[in-house]
Amino acid sequence: MASVxxxxxxxxxxxxxxxxxxxxxxxxxxxxxIPEDHPGLAPVVAERIAESGVEHAVTAVLLNFRSxxxxxxxxxxxxxxxxxxxxxxxxxxxxxxxxxxxxxVLSALARLLAPFMVLASGYLLWAGEHAPxxxxxxxxxxxxxxxxxxxxxxxxxxxxxxxGLRVVISVGxxxxxxxxxxxxxxxxxxxxxxxxxxxxxxLIVETWLTVSIGAILVSLFIASASPIEELxxxxxxxx
Amino acid sequence: MSQTDIYTLAGxxxxxxxxxxxxxxxxxxxxxxxxxxxxxxxxxxxxxxARRVMSxxxxxxxxxxVLTGIVVTVSSTAYALALxxxxxxxxxxxxxxxxxxxxxxxxxxG
Numbered sequence: 001m002a003s004v005x006x007x008x009x010x011x012x013x014x015x016x017x018x019x020x021x022x023x024x025x026x027x028x029x030x031x032x033x034i035p036e037d038h039p040g041l042a043p044v045v046a047e048r049i050a051e052s053g054v055e056h057a058v059t060a061v062l063l064n065f066r067s068x069x070x071x072x073x074x075x076x077x078x079x080x081x082x083x084x085x086x087x088x089x090x091x092x093x094x095x096x097x098x099x100x101x102x103x104x105v106l107s108a109l110a111r112l113l114a115p116f117m118v119l120a121s122g123y124l125l126w127a128g129e130h131a132p133x134x135x136x137x138x139x140x141x142x143x144x145x146x147x148x149x150x151x152x153x154x155x156x157x158x159x160x161x162x163x164g165l166r167v168v169i170s171v172g173x174x175x176x177x178x179x180x181x182x183x184x185x186x187x188x189x190x191x192x193x194x195x196x197x198x199x200x201x202x203l204i205v206e207t208w209l210t211v212s213i214g215a216i217l218v219s220l221f222i223a224s225a226s227p228i229e230e231l232x233x234x235x236x237x238x239x
Numbered sequence: 240m241s242q243t244d245i246y247t248l249a250g251x252x253x254x255x256x257x258x259x260x261x262x263x264x265x266x267x268x269x270x271x272x273x274x275x276x277x278x279x280x281x282x283x284x285x286x287x288x289a290r291r292v293m294s295x296x297x298x299x300x301x302x303x304x305v306l307t308g309i310v311v312t313v314s315s316t317a318y319a320l321a322l323x324x325x326x327x328x329x330x331x332x333x334x335x336x337x338x339x340x341x342x343x344x345x346x347x348x349g
Contacts, residue, residue, distance in 0.1 A: 007263065007264075007265075008262075008263040008264070008265060012262070012263060013263050016259055016262040016263050017259060019262070020255045020256075020258050020259040020262075021255070023255060023258065024251060024252065024254075024255035027251040027254065027255065028248060028251050031244075031247050031248070031251055031284060031287075031288070032244065032247075034288060034291055036241070036291050036292075036293070037293055038292060038293065039292055039293050039294045040289075040291075040292030040293070040294055040297075040298035040300075041298050041299070041300045042292065042294045042296045042297065042298050042299060043294060045299050045300070046296075057296070057299035058299045058302045058303050058306065060299070061299050061300055061302075061303035062303045062306060062307070066300070066303060069303070069304070069307050070307065073307045073310055073311060076310075076311050076314055076315075077310060077311075077314045079314075080314035080315060080317060080318045081314070083318045083321065084317050084318055084321040087318075087321045087322060087325050088320075088321035088324060088325065134306075136306055136309075136310055213310075216314075217313070220313070220314065220317035221317070223317075223321065224317055224320050224321050224324070
C-alpha cells in the first residue's frame with residue numbers, strides 16, 4: 001500500500017473506545033430489559049388488518065397504519081436526490097452511461113435481463129398485498145435494472161427528457177401527498193382512507209412510489225458515479 | 240437469553256463498532272462506512288426485537304421500520320458520498336481534520 005490509513009491520536013482512540021464500551025453496555029442492558037412476555041403489536045395489527053385494504057401485515061403497517069412514515073420516507077428520498085443532483089451531477093451528465101466501453105457480453109446480458117427485472121418488479125409490487133414485497137422492494141429491483149443498464153453502457157433514452165426524469169422522481173411523493181390531503185376533503189383525517197377505498201388507494205400510491213423509487217435509485221447511483229476529474233473540470237469551468 | 244437475543248446483541252455490537260469508527264477515523268469515506276455499519280446494527284436490533292414477543296408471528300411494526308430505515312440509509316449514504324466527493328474535488332482533501340492526517344490520493348485511484 002502506498003499510503004498509510006489516517007488515524008486519530010492514541011488519546012482520542014482510547015477515549016472513544018471507553019465511550020463506546022460504556023455505551024455498548026448500556027445498549028445491551030436496555031435491549032435485554034425489554035420484556036419477553038408481552039404479545040407485541042402483531043395481534044393489534046391482525047385484528048384491524050381487514051380495514052387496511054391489504055393482507056400482509058408489514059404492507060398494512062407501511063401503507064396504512066403508519067403511512068405517514070412512508071410519506072416522510074419518500075420525501076427524504078426526493079430531497080436526497082435533489083441534493084445529490086445539485087452537488088454531484090451536472091445537469092447534462094445525469095444518467096449518462098457510467099462505463100464508456102462496456103463488455104459486449106455484459107451489455108448483451110443486461111439487455112436480456114432488464115425486461116425480466118421490470119417483470120419481477122411488477123410481481124413484487126403486486127405480491128406486497130399478501131406476501132413479503134411492496135413498493136420499496138419493487139422500486140429497488142427497478143432501480144437495480146437501471147443501474148445494471150448504466151453499467152453496461154446504456155445511456156438515458158433520448159425520449160426521457162431531463163424535465164421528464166425530474167417529474168418521474170417526484171411523482172410518487174406528489175401522488176401520495178395528493179391522496180393524503182385529498183381524503184381530508186372527504187371528511188377524514190390526514191391519510192385516513194375512506195371505508196372500502198383503502199385497497200385501491202394503497203395500490204395507486206404503491207404503483208407510483210415504485211416508479212419514483214426506481215428512478216430515484218438510478219439517479220442517485222449515476223449522479224454519484226461521475227468521475228472526480230469530471231467534477232473538478234466542471235468546478236473549474238464554473239469560475 | 241434466547242436465540243433471538245444473539246441477533247439483538249450482535250446488532251448492539253455492530254452499532255458500537257460503527258460508533259467507534261465514526262469517532263476515530265478522519266477519512267470521510269470511513270465515516271460514511273461507519274454510519275452504514277451503525278444503521279446495520281440498528282436494523283439487526285429491530286429484527287431481534289420483533290421476535291422478542293410471545294405471539295407466534297413476529298411483530299410487523301419493527302419490520303416496517305427497518306424497511307423505512309433501509310431506504311433512508313441508502314439515500315443518506317448517496318448524499319453523504321456526493322458531499323464527500325465534492326469536498327475532495329474542491330479542496331483535494333478527503334478528511335475534515337488537520338492536514339497532517341490527510342491521506343495522499345493514490346495514483347491508481349480514480
